[in-house]
Amino acid sequence: MQKTISKDDIKELPLKQFEGPVVVVEDPSQVRDIVHKLQKKDIIGFDTETKPSFKKGISHDISLLQLSTEKEAFLFRLNATGFNGALTSLMSNPQVVKVGVGIRDDIRGLRQLNEFQPKGFIELQDLAPQYGLNVLSLKNLAGLLLGIRVSKRQRLSNWEADQLTEGQILYAATDAWAALEIYNKMKQMKLVQSETKNNRNQKSS
Structure with a gap:
């Protein structure tokens, strides 16, 4: 498997966005029910x-x-x-794994809003080298592992606008979803590696 990917290679990949329903939550009364649903998940993108x-x-x-x-x-x-x-309860729940890329600043920023003890977080940039991967950004990891191109055009847009644009909504949803898909792909790779190792051991015994 490739360990890195070039900008030119990424440009050739199909552009992919999250295709499922996206819920923009602005009403505080909605938060508890949504978090209750997420608390039942083993792994979520963050x-x-x-x-x-x-x-x-x-x-x-x-x-x-x-x-x-x-x-x-x-x-x-x-x-x-x-x-x-x-929300702070979810961020402190070790039973719900939250995966993302470059999350240290994200966690630090959230703790500035309200102090909590972060638990259950996985930094994909820490996992990548364990698989011999030489890329760390979400865009490069998505290109290398998922074979898709993730647009970053909305990154520097106004996230405090009165109303988010469709482009912002899709971009934001895609980033969290892509992190989850990358993690799932890494888990599959680990299973394949383990099976390959077991097969080699069986042949040599």
Whole structure:
């Protein structure tokens, strides 16, 4: 298997977005029921978005928290819902694995909104080298492992806008979903590696 992928190779891949239903959560009264549903999952994709700052010394709080299953994505607009109660409980639940890329800053930003003890998080950038992979970004991992191209065009858009555009919604959902798919692919690779190793051991014995 390839260990890296070039920009030119990624350009040739089909553009892929999350195709399932996306729920944009702005009403605080919706949060508990949605989190209750997510608490039943073993693994979910995780990401956040923050309004970009183009002036030195000025920064913004996290605007959006994205959580995705294989079939459904939820975008929590934290400036409307707040970050507390059910959401902080989910972020502290070790039984629900939350996978993402470059999540240390995401977790740090969430803890600035409301302190919690992060548990159950998996950083895909830590896993990649264990598989001999020489790529770390979501875009490169998706290209290499999933054979798809993930657009990053909306990354520097205004995540605090009164209403998110369709492009923003799809981008945000895709990032969380893609992280989950990458993790699932890595698990499959580990199973294949284990089976291959077992077969070799059986042949040599």
